[in-house]
Amino acid sequence: MLRLATTLFEFEPVMSFRRGVVRQSKFRHVFAQAWKAEHCMDDVRVTRVTWEAPLCAANPKFIALIVEAGGGGAFLVLPLNKSGRVDQNTPTVCGHAAPVLDVQWCPHDDNVIASASEDCMVKVWQIPDGGLKAPMTEAIVTLEGHSKRVGILAWHPTALNILLTAGCDNLLCIWDVGTGELVYQLSDAHPDLIYSVCWNKEGNIICTTCKDKALRIIDPRRGTVLKVKEKAHEGTRPMRAVFLSDGKILTTGFSRMSERQLALWDMRDLTEPMAIQEMDTSNGVLLPFYDPDTNMVYLCGKGDCTIRYFEVTDESPYVHFISLYSSKEPQRGAGFLCKRGVDVNKCEIARFYKLHERKVEPISMTVPRKSDLFQGDLYPDTAGPEPSLLAEDWIAGQDAPPLLISLSGGYVAPASKHKDTLRGRPKLPLQSANSGPAATATPVTRETEVETPAPAKVVQETEAVTDKARKEEDQLNEILAEVRALKAVVLAQGQRIDLLERHLARIEDGDV
Known part of the structure; x- marks a missing residue:
């Protein structure tokens, strides 16, 4: 009886946590939907390596x-x-001599990917447009500096060609991929196996989790540990940590009773978590995926059949449970698509690629909307592919926020409402009432006009005016969307020009 009471007490925070979701938020009704079987990738032999990635x-x-x-x-x-x-x-x-443990796409070049392996090497590959036509064995860059297997990769969010790697030798290495040079190495920051590494928004500090149960905040350029939280989660199973856009840190781990936990930390004071919640008693490590545009966190447990998603706000309890997607088959892993790849026409705010044993199943997270127009409130400007800094600038101590782009350029007006509009082109000028698709088969002549009863004529004129107004509104909305897209392109190019001019000035001054 005492044990039952204790169990109810332990799970009470979870219940109150879920009861508190009724609040004002545009993401309160995020809907998860798996794609149809014909859109999945079948007969894919997913690796069986026992690595929590x-x-x-x-x-x-x-x-x-x-x-x-x-x-x-x-x-x-x-x-x-x-x-x-x-x-x-x-x-x-297939250029590694041992199983691959992690792969990460470069955020500044969609054709460049890094891979980490049990062969102690990190390789960087250039994938041709359209994909591979033959097996690729030669990497463009090979990074050698670890003495044991390498299982963690993390590209710098704003600086070009900066890559962080972590291995089972407890080393953190930071590379300039452009030159293949090891620019920083932290050898004494972690006494045991590193579980996860994450850059903050501007890329000037990182947070890590380790087998010693500690959460660390590190300045990688100075090689110093700024703060440590011992026993962020008291369980012995692996922890994960991600930086949020406002500087807070979200961690997943296990309690002393092997319950899976989610915790939110204020980087300025790690004494106690801002919020902590128990999930369940499953053994699968919770992999957190964070979307800085919506401030939402998605938790995928390896071996689970579920994806939980939360919204993080400045209001208590800070981490708000939204919903849970559940399917019949457990996931071996999951890929998270960056915001530039989602379908804004369908109000898709996130997409996962769930790995089954022999299949890859896309899962879309959407916010249902009645309007077919671009939903600007769901898609704030997001990090674009242009870097804010060159590698040497970051190494020299500079920091910069990511360069943002608008997603309105990815919006395409539905063909059903704009049949006279070519996809991707501006809408043609409005035609007169008696031409084009709106014209009747038989032109209205003076004789037929005289024979038309007055009420019917009024109805026809009203319908014509309404149809014209609707076309004008549709045309205006499309022009506005195109203007926003062009403005975003001009802004991005202007920022790129400024970056190149600064680099040119440094070359002319002899700094490079």
Whole structure:
């Protein structure tokens, strides 16, 4: 009886946590939907390595999947729109001598991907447009500096060609991929195996989790540990941590009773978490995926059949449970598509690629809206592919926020409402009432006009005016969307020009 009372007491915070979701938020009704079977990728031999990583990475062009390979390590790169059966003879990236443990796409070049392996090496690959036509064995850059297997990769969010790696030798290494040079190495920051690494928004500090149960905040350029939280989660199973856009840190881990936990921390004071919640008693490690545009966190547990999603706000209890997507089959891993790749026409705010044993299943997170117009409140400006800094600028101590772009350029007006509009082109000028699709088969003449009863004529004129107004409104909305897209392009190019001019000035001054 006492044990039962204790159990109810332990789970009471979770219940109150879920009861508190009735609040004003545009993401309160996010709807998760798996794609139909014909749009999935079938016959994909997902790797069986026992490594707590997503095993998958996606960007607007490609999806990369770590697969089974004999005699070495390999991963598969497929176009993002690939569906149906994947042929067993499909070429792979197969230059590692041991299983691949992690893959990550470069945020500043959709054709560049890094891979980490048990062979202690990190390789960087240039994927041709359209995907691989033959097996790829030669990397453009090979990074050698770890003495044990490498299982964690993290590209710098704003600086070009800066890559962080972490291995089972407890080392953190930061590389300039452009030169292949090891620019920073932290050898004494972690006494045990590193579980996760994450950059903050501007890329001047990182947070890490370790097998010693500590959460650390580190300045990688100075090589100093700024803050440590011992026993952020008291369980012995692996922890994960991600930086939020406002500087807070969200962690997942296990309690002393092996319950899975989610905690939110204020970086300025790690004494106690701002919020902590118990989930369940499953053994699967919770992999957190964070969307800075919507401030939403998605939790995918390896071996689970569910994806939980939350919204983080400045109001207590800070982490608000939204909903849970559940399916019949457990996931081996999951890839999270960056915001530039989602379908804004369908109000899709996030997309996962769920790895089954022999299948890859896309899952869309959408916010249902009645309007067919671009929903600007769901899509604030997001990080674009242009870097804010060059590698040497960041190494020299500079910091900069990411360069943002508008997603309105990805919006295409529905063809059903704009049949006279060519996809991707501006709408043609409005035609007169008696021409084009709106014209009647028989022109109205003076004789027929005299024979038309007055009420019917009024109705016809009213309908014509209404139709014209509707066309004008549709045309205006489309022009506004195109103007916003062009403004975003001009802004991005202007920022790129400024960056190149600064670099040119440094070259002329002899600093480079």
